[in-house]
Amino acid sequence: xxxxxxxxxxxxxxxxxxxxxxxxxxxxxxxxxxxxxxxxxxxxxxxxxxxxxxxxxxxxxxxxxxxxxxxxxxxxxxxxxxxxxxxxxxxxxxxxxxxxxxxxxxxxxxxxxxxxxxxxxxxxxxxxxxxxxxxxxxxxxxxxxxxxxxxxxxxxxxxxxxxxxxxxxxxxxxxxxxxxxxxxxxxxxxxxx
Numbered sequence: 001x002x003x004x005x006x007x008x009x010x011x012x013x014x015x016x017x018x019x020x021x022x023x024x025x026x027x028x029x030x031x032x033x034x035x036x037x038x039x040x041x042x043x044x045x046x047x048x049x050x051x052x053x054x055x056x057x058x059x060x061x062x063x064x065x066x067x068x069x070x071x072x073x074x075x076x077x078x079x080x081x082x083x084x085x086x087x088x089x090x091x092x093x094x095x096x097x098x099x100x101x102x103x104x105x106x107x108x109x110x111x112x113x114x115x116x117x118x119x120x121x122x123x124x125x126x127x128x129x130x131x132x133x134x135x136x137x138x139x140x141x142x143x144x145x146x147x148x149x150x151x152x153x154x155x156x157x158x159x160x161x162x163x164x165x166x167x168x169x170x171x172x173x174x175x176x177x178x179x180x181x182x183x184x185x186x187x188x189x190x191x192x193x
Contacts, residue, residue, distance in 0.1 A: 019072070021169040023079045026055045029173040038177055039150075040136055040143035050112075050135040055173070056080055057113045058151065062158040066166060081105070120155075124148055153179035 030051035036043040041051060060076065063069040084105050088098050112134050119130035124145075131151065132144030153174045161171045 018167060018169065019075045019079050022059065022076060023083070025169060025173070026059060027052065027083075030055050032176055034175075034177045035147075039147050040140045041147075042137065047135070049108075052080075053109050053112050054116070054131070054135060054151065055154075056109065057116055058154050058158060060113070061117070061155065062161070062166065065159075066163045069163075072167070077109075080109075116151075120152075124152070127151065150174065150176050150179040 030048060035041045035051055036047065041047045056076070060073050063073045063076070066072075081102065085098060085102060088101055093101060112130075115130045115134065116127070119126040128141065128144040128148040131147045132138060132141055135147060136144050157171070157174055158166070165171055
């Protein structure tokens with residue numbers, strides 16, 4: 001009798017199409033023009049990168065609560081890294097420089113993710129301050145509060161999606177302008193307490 005060698009195989013990798021679809025949703029949302037027109041995000045490589053990191057953080061945060069989603073989270077982060085690598089090479093960055101830039105991208109993501117997690121736990125104003133620093137270059141607290149309201153709305157929407165719908169990409173991010181409009185001065189600080 002032959003021993004079933006596949007009994008000890010690695011867990012099945014997530015479907016590439018699923019990862020590409022989720023990552024595509026993240027990229028599309030990060031490119032939404034209203035972030036740049038109405039929220040004061042700089043329409044530059046850095047501004048777009050920071051919005052990409054914000055949306056990637058929100059989706060990966062949601063995957064933390066999904067049973068068995070560690071493989072999907074890793075595959076999604078790997079897809080982000082592959083995209084950044086391809087973008088660097090397309091911009092003509094040399095082979096010797098790419099690894100250093102990729103390390104900087106990873107550090108940027110993990111640093112922002114830790115800051116956003118801590119700020120989310122500390123309250124709305126802390127989240128607005130973290131977003132102001134990282135996405136808005138320290139300028140425009142009112143826009144940062146609106147962006148924080150958007151982020152909380154997006155996190156709530158992601159949190160309300162069941163795991164099957166999440167993996168099937170049967171969801172959308174909220175419209176930035178509508179989610180950010182729900183913020184009015186002086187109200188946000190009291191909403192989640």
